[in-house]
Amino acid sequence: MQQTIELQAVVPDNLIGKRLDQVLAEVFPDYSRSRIKEWILAGCVQVNGMVVDKPREKLLGGEAVHIQAQLQEQQQHQAEDIELDIQFEDEHILVINKPANLVVHPGAGNQHGTLLNALLNHVPDIGAVPRAGIVHRLDKDTTGLMVVAKTVPAQTHLVTQLQAREISREYEAVVNGTMVAGGIIDEPIGRHDTKRTSMAVRTMGKPAVTHYRVKQKFRAHTHLRLKLETGRTHQIRVHMAHLHHPIVGDPLYGGRPRPPKSADETLRQFLRDFRRQALHAAQLELAHPVTGEWLSWQAPLPGDIQALLAILAKDNQEHEQD
Template sequence: MQESISLTGNIPEQDAGKRLDQSLASLFPDYSRSRIKEWILEGGVTIDGTVVDKPRDKVLGGEQVTIEAQIEVQGQHQPEAIALDIVYEDDDILVINKPAGLVVHPGAGNQSGTLLNALLNHCPEIESVPRAGIIHRLDKDTTGLMVVAKTIPAQTHLVAQLQAREISREYEALVNGIIVAGGTVDEPIGRHDTKRTSMAVRAMGKPAVTHYRVMEKFRAHTHLRLKLETGRTHQIRVHMAHLQHPIVGDPLYGGRPKPPKDASETFRQGLREFKRQALHAAQLELAHPVSGEWMSWQAPLPQDMVAMLELMQQDKRDNPEDW
């Protein structure tokens, strides 16, 4: 479903010599440069009454510009009354604490019951924002904080922050094995050669950087705090597996449960029954897209990770000779 928009204005004199797409992105800041470039290529932009189709063309300054374009809206998806754990909301943005099991965006096999369906129900006006304002994703079984834009201008500014790596995202994870000290993984990530749904460290992949530090060490596991510098698909999961310390319970990259020697049956059973990656988006920080105010939110660990952490701590207390 598409919605028509019409924009008019005059290119500032001081823009003389700039690229057309660059000048128009400044003139109409509610829309991204990439979106404006698409409109130019589609023939939706006229300068002084003449259609232009080359984003690289230089402007003279003072020209009158008109844009007639189409924006995709979410008409094909239905609103659904799905409860949301809302951490913060104003006229421009929404921050939620996503539970495990909630798919973010409809796709093959998941046309309903997603976060997008819930957003359309919670704030129907978000239908006019591409992807219902979803700026970044969390995997289905990863929990924690996500920001959603409620307007196109807010989305444009948040996407720009994300691309400039100005949005801070920190996670907590329980991983297999003992990590002695913190560090950084700087390894490119791309689609796995043979496993269609998996990613992998690949020389020709996209740059990916993950920083991590140790919060607590156990007999056979480590509690980590991680910070994303980039946001590739499955990034933390792939990077931890690359270090030979996959996330506990990870169905794609984790392998079998790895209890320590002489672990209690309660602990062993807890590991066997933990069927999702023990990964949680614990902190989110960004500049508000309208006010510019620096904002920060935290979300406590979900109960299943708290319970697993308690089992690890109990195992550590029960075996003091190993420390």
Template sequence: MTTQQEHVELQGIVPDHLFGKRLDQALAEMFPDYSRSRLKEWILAGNVEIAGNVCDKPREKLLGGEPIAIHATLDVQVSHKAQDIDLDIVYEDDDILVINKPADLVVHPGAGNSDGTVLNALLKHAPGVANVPRAGIVHRLDKDTTGLMVIAKTVPAQTHLVEDLQAREISREYEAVVCGTMVAGGIVDAPIGRHATKRTSMAVRETGKPAVTHYRVKEKFRAHTHLRLKLETGRTHQIRVHMAHLRHPLVGDPLYGGRPRLPKAAGDDMVQVLRGFGRQALHAAQLSLHHPVSGEWMSWQAPLPADMQSLLTILRADTKEHGVDLDTL
């Protein structure tokens, strides 16, 4: 049995007969599937909007006819089954497990992915994680992001790793290929929160949570750049959002990248690779941390997957073919 966070999206119009009623009373009538205490928690947490404006006052009086929207999360106890799914195990001992996650593998079951996930594989490989919250998963990677993840095999190990993650004592470095030529590295210090209208997306927002990404240029191409990035924080889709914010979205990013950007006079091979790259070009290349029991500083690296290596090869060939002097960029 594990705890899963389920996103709750509710909408409705306040009926006229609720004129003068308090917000918490109105919500209890409008959404009877949820307890009064739960609805009040969501109000106080700022998860309720009246006519597009957040209202965190349960006693707010209503006039009737107002549009109501609730955007919240719910902890649900879910029982998952163990499945025989291959894991690329980079390191394992009695306390932790480090894997190199491939693309197209979801970390945790959710809507549309009830099984066939990293969690299901962990329950088969190390059945003891069933007794650890979230099956020992400390941090996640997006479905189509490849690379290194650490899993705790015991509750004490998970407690230490989560504390270290929150204290920014776990180092995570990524490699990415972005659209456009970036001349130098830098830091993106921009808060990230839920997108105002696209509820499945994140965005840079003043009201968001602090988010800091460091990046440096590894290799420049005619119309793309290979980056090395380091997370200081770990917000949902952080690298993808920050790079799009700089107007250098990741190649292949279906959510933040828009249509494939094809450079002028691109050859057929280049066009085919860019159009066919069906995921964000992002890889968790290095993971470093203090072992939760021994305290030893440990570090692992995972080479770029084949699709990103092929992408870089074609970008180098395109740059050479067009005789671009990268030192002038």
């Protein structure tokens, strides 16, 4: 599957003396610098009718530039008829409410049944967009809102917003332990020394900042609202575990269930059976990549987290009466 891209422009005078790749990135901001460089090296760019395949070539201003390139799917994946909970869709973007137990992108052991497979079925042309338009990810068992780009220009603009920290993402989580107040976690995250699939707070890791506030306190748990300033792998899960308040049910960072003292067997069993991180992407806000309109979506907590909060609240009430 491929799409033909054809772009034309005249180099403005304010870009006189700049390199070809810099000029094209300025003139065609819908496409990333790395993609433009690939097109130049592949001989897809003409300047005044002549192919120029050197990104560092200097331009004098006034030249006619022409790009004709093919966007090809980088890896063949199978389209699969998997139901999507679509919150918003137009010709540029798609916002979905991801359920638990859905892997976002195919990988080792997960070649089928992923969000990417579902997207290829729902939007066949999305195969020509890198990573099928996936701009950011949620872990397999994290639920909630994700935005997907349906075109390369939309993806370029969304990635730019994400890198500039202009996309707002808020989460809700239930963590172990009673937290007194909200705060900010500013701790770098990197790959764990010995556990290949885990991340950890590391001095030499990438900067990671999470804001959190308390929504509700229980006897031995806390319901939090969190906002990401950065988007590192497993960021909220790692940061909360670092504070010794891991997310309930987290199989990687959470450890064993921690019921409150004198909890009844119903609550104890519920916590034992809750085997995914109680983490939900509840709100997503961004500027539309084409119109610039500021958009916002909210997704209610899924049923299992609502049930968790209800049973913890019931435990609170019963012990307040003691």
